[in-house]
Amino acid sequence: MTEAAPSPVPLFELSTGYWASKTLATAYxxxxxxxxxxxxxMTCREVAEHWEIDERPARMLLTGCASLGLLEKTGDRYRNSPLSEAYLVPGKPHHFGGLITMLDQRLYAAWGRLTEAVRANQPVTWDSDRVRSLFESQDPVVTDTFWESMHTLSSFTGEALSTAVDLGGARRLLDVGGGSGALAMALCRHWPGMKATVYDLPSVTGIATRHIEAAGMTGRVRTVDGDFFADASLPEGHDVHTFSNVLHDWREADAALLLKKSFDALAPGGLLVIAGYFVNEEQTGPPLAALMGLAQLIETEGRAYTASEYAxxxxxxxFVDPRTVSLQSVGANGVLTARKPAAEHRDA
Incomplete structure (x- = not known):
């Protein structure tokens, strides 16, 4: 007997995946x-009147959002689901809107050029002839929307790291390529005996300073301007170094170089923490990590790495004593830690 062919439904769902993301982005x-x-x-008619649109598209949008779990309906009235109320309303502590806007306005079109990126093996969202990397772009969509979205992801990653890694004995943390400061602030909130330094490009530390001041954490978290490739060394005087969703942006040799700089600057006995989306050792998944790798192809010169590559x-x-822990976070699925050996005692 001929074996029955698998159902094509999964292919249809994959092919139409952007329908759901565009529904979310439009509603937001x-x-x-x-x-x-x-x-x-609100009723469908009230929505149509408020946005001055016809009832037909209003009904379709509301139905689509309800089907995705973004809205709930009672009688003829639609209201936010708990998911939307928690993350899609500006001003809420974990507002997710910056990420949605960035993915829609910046990366949606870029993913349409994935074939081009695969053929050329280079990013398609910035001009490599004019700037050295995505992070040096002066495009306001990058400097504003991108970093707002990264602030959201880093906040979640920081909260997950707080319970996954024991930093109880740490006194000073250096967040290398720390972006908006969200991860450093989250860790400092959890570990009250620790202070942190956010080390990043001058164009980024200004964004971090605003977030730090708004959070009332200027006494716990500071910023240092720098370029981790151009600078001869990383800032010294820290017993923890964190790299959160940083190393995957760079080529293998660049990632290795940054870890060597980290080792040289870290205090003896200090802890290295690498967080991000790790692909499995077989390089078959998990899906979000694997697709994050393709996002790196579009945006950077890096890729999604395995835990053993980082180790x-x-x-x-x-570094010695590498350990890997799984994370359940929108910003990372794993963390790898390793230690710099303590200074050897020498005879007088």
Whole structure:
């Protein structure tokens, strides 16, 4: 007997995946969730009148959002689901809007050029003839929307790291390529005996300073301007170094170089922490990590690495005792830690 062919439904779902993301992005752009927040909901007619659109598209958008779990319906009124109320309303502690806007306005079109990126083996979202990397771009979509979205991801990663890694004995943490400062602030909130330094490009530390001041954490978290490739060394005087969603942006040799700089600057006995999306050792998944690798192809010169690749570079730099822990976070699925050996005692 001929074996029955598998159902094509999974292919159809994959092919139409962007339908769901565009529905979310459109509703967010229209500020639907902000308008519904704190209300008993709105009818289709009220939505149409408020946004001055026809009832036909209003009904379709509301139905689509409800089908995705973004809205709930009671009678003829639609209201935010708990998911939307928690993350899609501006001003909420874990507002997810910056990430949605960045993915829609910046990366949606770029993913349409994935074939080009695969053929050329280079990013398609910035001009390599004019700037050295994505992070040196002066495009306001990058400097504003991108870093706002990274702030959201880093906040979640920082909270996950707080319980996954014991930093109880740490006193000073250096967040290398620390972006908006979200991860450093999250860790400092959890570990009250620790202070942190956010080390990044001058164009980025200004963003971090604003977030740090707004959070009232200027006494715990500071910023240092720098370029981790151009600078001869990383700032010294820290007993923890964190690399959160940083090393995957760079080529293998560059990632190894950064870990060597980390080893040289870290205090003896200090801890290295690498967080991000790790692909498995077979390089068959998990899906989000694998697709994050393709996002790196579009945006950077790096890729999604395995835990053993990070561990290998760390060992080459001199670190010992590598350990990997799984994370459940929107910003990372794993963390690898390793230690710099304590200083050897020498006879007088």
């Amino acid at each position: 752009e229209l500020r639907l969730f902000a308008r519904l927040s704190g209300t008993p909901g 290998g570079w760390a060992a080459e730099a001199g």
